[in-house]
Amino acid sequence: MKYILAVIYCSVLSFANEYYFSFNKKVVLNKIYENRSVDNNITYYLTPNNNKIGVNDEIILQCNNNIDCNKLLISLNFKNISKISNNIFLIKLTKTQKDNIFEISRMLSKNTSIKYSHPNFIKNKKRR
């Protein structure tokens, strides 16, 4: 019985939705199971509004004013850090970290020195 419950628990976990925080609001994402084709490094999800967004192995974040963001990220053991604007940084995760990208994003968001943190989303920008 214990084994059956464990299997059920693992199955539930494997189909669990991911989530992140946007403007202090929890956003739940439904994973899209697609045939591997274009880029194995990207996983796609549906937003509550049925917009498709992709996630790879990068996190985008901004530190609060007066924080040395580069120094902070190094202290948190991130290795691959790049600055993309005056105060916005990009972290490339390792292969082992990549599977936990949402968890790492949330962990960073909770850091009081960090203004926001979320995966470097791939979004469908429609011409209008």
Place this chain on the structure above:
Amino acid sequence: MKYYFLIFIIFIFISCTSEDSSNLNNATTNNTSNNIIENEPYYKYLWHIDSHNSYLNQKGYQIAEDADINIIQAWEITKGEDIKVAIIDDSFDINHEDLKENILLIYNADKDSTDVKSYYGTSHGNTCAGFIVAPINGKGIIGTAPKSKLIAIKLESQFDSDTIKAFEYAKNNGAKVISCSWGSENISEALNSELQSLYEANITVLFASGNDGKSLDNSNIYDESESPWVIGVGSSGENNDVTSYSNYGSNIDIIAPGGNTEESIGLLGIDDSGEKGSTNQNNFVTNDYAFTDGTSFATPVTAGIVALMYSVNNNLTPKQIKDILISTADKIGIDANYIEGFDEKRAFGKINALKAVNEAIKLKN
């Protein structure tokens, strides 16, 4: 012989002097400049520029008398001289006859290169660019800021980081206005933060509201055009009212001509297919041009007006720019219900170029 030569020189001098002085004040100049504008081959189709007694009415299209944006007189004050306007879009044809002389910089944000051409046959960015910077050069159409300069930024990548890189390029190269005719309905905190930093750097960013005819006041939609750091632009049509396809909502600021090809003729712009031509020439124009519609084009039309405002008062803040556009807008629409100046579908009304430029001047003094 010497005397004849001297008399000739004096005659030339007097001619030049009298022409210069007449250029300063009197109506002759206005007529002259208007004549030049009107000599643009397709001026007669540009109802968003001049809708009065439109030639298109003779061709069976119903163009409302006041469908334009009152820009002819604004051009007597400024044509956006040397203001740098960036467009972030899919691609650009930098050799187009009605663009090339006003292109200042090109940049590919995806590849960090200068390759901005299209590899898919169409170039949405080209059409957008024409509505701002198409010069008065005896060819094709006229942009709303025909003496402004274009920073053409190609962005096809869908990554937030590349989008931010595109905006950074515009900022670092002196753009005062950034026109964006796209959106995701799902702006990220990172992009919103970048837009805030541009706002604080006194750069005005405009976004198109979209073409689904729907309200953006939905808890699951947070579109780029709704960001407090940008000017959200909807679309008006040939009938001088909001178009049925224009997205709307409490965070959209203004509407401007975007045309309606289904109900009328649309806006005439640079063809997105380049010389190959699309199907929207209506037997009026060559393959380099086409009639089109969308909030995509209402946005650059407005961005050009912002460039005109900066050219008369370079110290305006984005907040002042937005406030002026809103306070000088024409309250259009027969069924409109403006409450405290705002109508649900028409936002604060349709842009009025002359009034906006005059207000920008007043704030300088």
